Amino acid sequence: MADRISPLQGLLIKGRYGKHADMDIASELVISHRMCTSLVQVNAWPDTDGKVRATLQRSTELKLVGGSKSPANKDYTILPVGPGRYLIEAEIDDLELQLRKRIVSDQGAVIGLSHARIVITLSGAKATWVLSKGIAVDFSPGDFPLCSCVATSHHDIGLTIRRTDDDRFDIFVFTSLARSFWQWLEKAAGEVGYEIE
Amino acid sequence: MSGYRLDRSDNGGRIDRSKHLSFTFDGRSYSGFQGDTLASALLANGVMVLGRSFKYHRPRGLYSAGPEEPNALVTLRSGNRSEPNIRATEIELFDGLEAKSQNCWPSPKFDLMSINQLGGNALAAGFYYKTFMGPKIAFNRTTEVWWQFEKLIRRAAGLGVAPVEADPDHYERMHAWCDLLIVGSGPAGLIAAEMAAKSGANVILCEQHPLLGGSLNGTGDTINSLDAEDWAKSCIARLQAFDNVRILTRTTVQGYFDDNILQAIERVADHKPVPDPHEPRQRSWIISAKSVVVATGAIERPMVFSGNDRPGIMLADSARRLTCEFDVVPGKNITVFTNNDTAYLAARDIAKCGGNISAIFDVRPEISGEARAVAALIGAEIHPGTAISRTGGWQRLSAVQYGNYDFDKKRVAPQSHRYETDCLLVSGGWSPAIHLTSQFGGQPEWSDELQAFLPGKPTRNWRGAGATVGAFGLENTFISAAKAAEAALEDLGLETKPALIPEIDGNNFNLAPAAVFEIRREIKRGKSFVDLQHDVTAEDVRLAHREGFVSVEHLKRYTTLGMATDQGKTSNVTGLAIMADARGEKIPDVGTTRFRPPYTPVAIGAIAGECFGHLKPYRLTPMNDWHCDRGANMVANGLWMRPECYNLSGETVEQATIREARTVRSGVGLVDVSTLGKIDIQGPDAAEFLNRVYSNGFAKLPIGKARYGLMLREDGFLFDDGTTWRFSEHHYMMTTTTANAGPVMAHMEYYLDVIWPELKVSLVSITDEWAGIALAGPKSRAVLETCVTGVEMSNEAFPSMGVREGTIDNIPVKIARLSFSGEMAFEVYCGAHYGQALWDGLMEAGKPFDIVPYGLEALTTLRIEKGHVAGPELNGRTTADDLGLGQMVSRKKPFIGSILVQRDALMENGREQLVAVKSLDGQKIRGGGHVVVSSDSANPGESLGHITSACYSPELECYIALGLLKNGRSRIGEKLYITSPLRGSHSPVEIISPHMVDPKGERMHG
Amino acid sequence: MIITCPWCGPRDLREFTYRGDGTITRPDIDSENVDLAASFVFDRENPAGDHLEIWHHGGGCRSHVLVKRNTLTHKIITCGPLGPFSKNGAKA
Structure with missing residues (x-):
């Protein structure tokens, strides 16, 4: 089986960059990235939304509480990205197949997006500061608490952002736009200094 | 006589005497202190003439101490960081600073271009509408000589020169949210900030200067028994201790926009020689505030009189600031000219610091007791009921002439007395800085009592505090600020503790001015400047009135009053x-003219922010690096970067293209088509929906088949073409042209949300999910036969337009037998992260067949030869019938565009139709060239159509093109010309059918 | 400018695209009436005041929003949901 290649391969090299790069000060921003083992979008219709949510909850053992709350456990994360629209990331590699078996075509649509996004993770005290440079969403803990997720954009680059911990965010970026987004992000992060894991 | 630095041993105000800085101005070296501005440092060094005025080249000196400065504009730094028109009052001095004066040559003191002064009245306002012009008579062009004067005058007028090198610095944007944004950190802003901080509100405090405190700095008032400045320091210290307060200094709020969004520009590194590594030079803050307190204070304005622009004449309060904050006294023998009491306070504070004020000329016949007491205290003689009639001095003030002022006649008496002075401080009243609150159209209100415009009724969630709303004097300021803060906090639902108004050490001055704006003489002589920066005089305003330009908007544009970089901060009200x-x-x-952002000049880079180098993001396919490594020139196709061709060493683009296209037609080639739009369409109503969006039938598309489809707009014109594949009963994938992927998606989403919400259809963009490779040429099937598993590749098992799923090198792939080029061809898709691996696999499999990669140029050449339409033909003005695709417009079903496509205008005779042209003289055919009958290139005549796509055809071995020609289909065989006057070409061509290669389609279907 | 998307909450204008008049109704898919079809495509009121219009939240949830906005003051008065889920009412 051929290897998957991420658009950021070879660009995100372990090390310390930007301000304080060559100094012995702890980085206030750590950046890493990953491809998704499985990423699937499930779209329901108004009369089938209830059933689809039930199926998703059963399959992932997560509880969907509504609004922009994005629940997660060790193996699954569900990100609600619109009315009747759910983005699911999973550690198993055949999520699309599994869900297609459980959600018939007149109940909902199952769309494989495992190659359509890559995930950049920002963590550290300066994560919110750097994110706020490019995205017009209030990421303060009060307005964007743990497990919040938002579908937004940076210029024409669509992004889905989720808070996974106190100072930690997952950013889902379109694969074809990943390098362009990274070009902005590394400059924005350079001001505060960052470390790549 | 000139400005000088006070001799003090202790540190006064802002400057730190322990830190000496050296700088140059016009190449000469000077020294100053940390904390100086360029203006204060130059004044301290006795430099009085800082530049020459815009039009008349009159010597000008420092006029103020703030951003309203009209005269002291300099060019700061050099080379690629050089920046013109910076006010010296806003430049924080740093070691090694280089600045140059503007608009004078060779120097401000000796300026050859002041020849413009001899133009006198000929150069009054609007002169360029009336002079130095004449009709250009054909055989007698002597009147053109007048036009030459324009060039000379233009060169002699102006401000600074912009650099032409790229800006080496970078700029950022930042988004912030708060409960309360406070603009200005003077007394009003500080009180409001502290109240808000204590109540728990999320506060952002913006201050345009490096130090907080505003008018509290350097004032002689006392608050709670402390010097005002010390009280400010303690308040600031308390504010800095709050977690919920963000203080931004060197940050000017520039614009107040809809929905309480304000933009502020932070000058992060301008006070340093260069920004630190990785530091942005400036940062643009986009602040979304639930509530705003505008505490921007007020700007002093002058009275206008003859000769009021001589160096040494400046605003009174500005002189106070220079003396008390920077230890620089602007003159050795200072006089004052005023119509209000604040000038007395300025005089008091200057004298307290050590300056010498000898006389005060006050237009008012009655002077208040408090003012008289101040004059007595400082030893200045008062001349009530007098006004300045003119001034004297070469290149700087040496004396003034004053006389009695007649309020009824509004004239100063001709009998005047001479008074020697090297510095005249002028105060004509105060104009609240209402720019922000007026930007979105809120009508300012005139106050007769204050002789000033105040902000009108709020139409957004803001409140004014302090001098901005006409609350002059510290006590009034504090009360109005507390009121504003209380109201804002109540709005936010936060608890406010009642404010503790600090005690002010009695200042019972009535600060309202007399209604005097201009001092006119019985006989008009000399120039009284209203707008110093644009050299607009009081006579210019009256000239505009005489010529009928009486509205303020006309006054502004005809005279250019208020249109310079200072936007009339010290001149608008006087002009009105x-x-x-x-x-x-x-x-x-x-009335007033419309206020517009920005409040002060902003670097273009700060507005651009991170959009430097390219305005839009770029999109790359998974095989991008392979294309680049092969040396392909990458070209932009919308947001995508695509390879033009893969030139072998020594090949031109055209040669590479011909080679690649030939190889495809004779063997096999592969091209990266990952950029095509791909949309996943699912649902019980998917078939019905496709039938409604495409003009040809889609309801009966069999599973495992793809179909070419045309999409029309509602008005009947062609929108896009593409191919839709059917995977299962309710599952489709639509492909679109690269450029229209976004618009087609948005088009379909609109119909599903707005027009037909009852249809159960799911749409998701999967352009990024799938990498796409087209394998084309007679040997393409053979190549796939060697590497595909799970798919029967024979012609019968896999017919044209079939869709199959299989694997290549264990990579799951979807394959459709589609042809864009007219050759046998297949489109192979796999997950994007496997894209490069698939490309490698196909290149490997194709080796025995001499496979070559081909790029955009060859792709285009092949489809032009085939007569296949694309973007240039789908230009929004063509119909299906125009392009010879009329048979794809169904008459049997309704669809988007089905009704209006039949309207008369789209069916009438004479429409431009798709044809091809063949060059008859071996010359390239110019895209965009027009089709004409005439062989005379100088008189081409009427255009019959134009060329849309052109290339060299390897198949036909000549230059060809596709084009649109009036009644084109009936003109096949005719010999016409393609003319392109701008490019100087006029080529003979023959009109031929667009289906130039394999018209029967045998190669595709074999 | 801020538009309040019914599903996502208040968002910056940059996430939205203007998609036209919100007062017009498209004739039924089966209608053959040319005048109605032409009116749907070409006829528009151009009010100086409150205007009902459609915005697409393409930089967010990709739903459409029905906005009542004043064309003189730019003030947004209401933002309502459109699309299949709007019948269900409020936010997801």
Whole structure:
């Protein structure tokens, strides 16, 4: 089986960059990235939304509480990205197949997006500061608490952002736009200094 | 006589005497202190003439101490960081600073271009509409000589020169949210900030200067028994301790936009020689505030009189600031000219610091007791009821002439007395800085009592505090600020503790001015400047009135009053007052012009932020690096980067293209088509929906088949073409052209949300999910036969337009037998992260067949030869019938565009139709060239159509093109010309059918 | 400018695209009436005041929003949901 290649391969090299790069000060921003083992979008219709949510909850053992709350456990994360629209990331590699078996075509649509996004993770005290440079969403803990997720954009680059911990965010970026987004992000992060894991 | 630095041993105000800085101005070295501005440092060094005025080249000196400065514009730094028109009052001095004066040559003191002064009245306002022009008579062009004067005058007028090198610095944007944004950190802002901080609100405090405190700095007032400045320091210290307060200094709020969004520009590194590594030079803050307190204070304005622009004449309060904050006294023998009491406070504070004020000329016949007491204290003689009639001095003030002022006649008496002075401080009243609150159209209101415009009723969630709303004097300021903060906090639902108004050490001055704006003489002589930066005089305003330009908007544009970089901060109100007088009306009836952001000049880079180098993001396919490594020139196709061709060493683009296209037609080639739009369409109503969006039938598309489809707009014109594949009963994938992927998606989403919400269809963009490779040429099937598993590749098992799923090198792939080029071809898709691996696999499999990669140029050449339409033909003005695709417009079903496509205008005779042209003289055919009958290139005549796509055809071995030609289909065989006058070409061509290669389609279907 | 998307909450204008008049109704898919079809495509009121219009939240949830906005003051008065889920009412 051929290897998957991420658009950021070879660009995100372990090390310390930007301000304080060559100094012995702890980085206030750590950046890493990953491809998704499985990423699937499930779209329901108004009369089938209830059933689809039930199926998703059963399959992932997560509880969907509504609004922009994005629940997660060790193996699954569900990100609600619109009315009747759910983005699911999973550690198993055949999520699309599994869900297609459980959600018939007149109940909902199952769309494989495992190659359509890559995930950049920002963590550290300066994560919110750097994110706020490019995205017009209030990421303060009060307005964007743990497990919040938002579908937004940076210029024409669509992004889905989720808070996974106190100072930690997952950013889902379109694969074809990943390098362009990274070009902005590394400059924005350079001001505060960052470390790549 | 000139400005000088006070001799003090202790540190006064802002400057730190322990830190010496050296700088140059016009190449000469000077020294100053940390904390100086360029203006204060130059004044301390006795430099009085800082530049020459815009039009008349009159010597000019420092006028103020703030951003309203009209005269002291310099060019800061050099080379690629050089920046013109920076006010010296806003430049924080740093070691090694280089600045140059502007608009004078060779120097401010000796300026050859002041020849413009001899133009006198010929150069009055609007002169360029009336002079130095004449008709250009054909055989006698002597009147053109007048046009030459324009060039000379233009070169002699102006401000600074912009650099042409790229800006080496970078700029950022930042988004912030808060409960309360406070603009200005003077007394009003500080009180409001502390109240808000204590109540728990999320506060952002913006201050345009490096130090907080505003007018509290350097004032002689006392608060709670502390010097005002010390009280400010303690308040600031308390604010800095709050977690919920963000203080931004060197940050000017520039614009107030809809929905309480304000933009502020933070000058992060301008006070340093260069920004630190990785530091942005400036940062643009986009602040979304639930509530705003505008505490921007007020700007002093002058009175206008003859010769009022001589160096040494400046605003009174600015002189106070220079003396008390920077230890620089602007003159050795200072006089004051005023119509209000604040000038007395300025005089008091200057004298307290050590300056010498010898006389005060006050237009008012009655002077208040408090003012008289101040004059007595400082030893200045008061001349009540007098006004300055003119000034004297070569290149700097040496004396003034004053006389009695007649309020009824509004004239100064001709009998005047001479008074020697090297510095005249002028105060004509105060104009609240209402720019922000007026930007979105809120009408300012005139206050007769204060002789000033105040902000009108709020139409957004803001409140004014302090001098901005006409609350002058510290006590009034504090009360108004507390009121504003209380109201804002109540709005936010936060608890406010009642404010503790600090005690002010009695200042019972009435600060309202007399209604005097201009001092006119019985006989008009000399120039009285209203707008110093644009050299607009009081006579110019009256000239505009005489010529009928009486509205404020016309006054502004005809005279250019208020249009310079200072935007009339010290001149607008005076100009309006003079116009009102000319019209015989009251000032509020004349009104104001529209205030617009930014408040002060902003570097273009700060507005661009991170959009440098390219304005839009770029999109790359998974095989991008392979294309680049092969040396392909990458070209932009919308947001995508695509390889033009893969030139072998020594090959031109055209040669590579011909080679690649030939190889495809004779063997096999592969091209990266990952950029095509791909949309996943699912649902019980998917078939019905496709049938409604495409003009040809889709309801009966069999599973495992793809179909080419045309999409029309509602008005019947062609929108896009593409191919839709059917995977299962309810599952489709639509492909679109690269450029239209976004618009087609948005088009379909609109119909599903707005027009037919009852249809159960799911749409998701999967352009990024799938990498796409087209394998084309007679040997393409053979190549796939060697590497595909799970798919029967024979012609019968896999017919044209079939869709199959299989694997290549264990990579799951979807394959459709589609042809864009007219050859046998297949489109192979796999997950994007496997894209490069698939490309490698196909290149490997194709080796025995001499496979070559081909790029955009060859792709285009092949489809032009085939007569296949694309973007240039789908230009929004063509119909299906125009392009010879009329048979794809169904008459049997309704679809988007089905009704209006049949309208007369789209069916009438004479429409431009798709044809091809073949060059008859071996010359390239120019895209965009027009089709004409005439062989005379100088008189091409009427255009019959134009060329849309052109290339060299390897198949036909000549230059060809596709084009649109009136009644084209009936003109096949005709010999016409393609003319392109701008490019100087006029080529003979033959009109031929667009299906130039394999018209029967045998190669595709074999 | 801020538009309040019914599903996502208040968002910056940059996430939205203007998609036209919100007062017009498209004739039924089966209608053959040319005048109605032409009116749907070409006829528009151009009010100086409150205007009902459609915005697409393409930089967010990709739903459409029905906005009542004043064309003189730019003030947004209401933002309502459109699309299949709007019948269900409020936010997801």
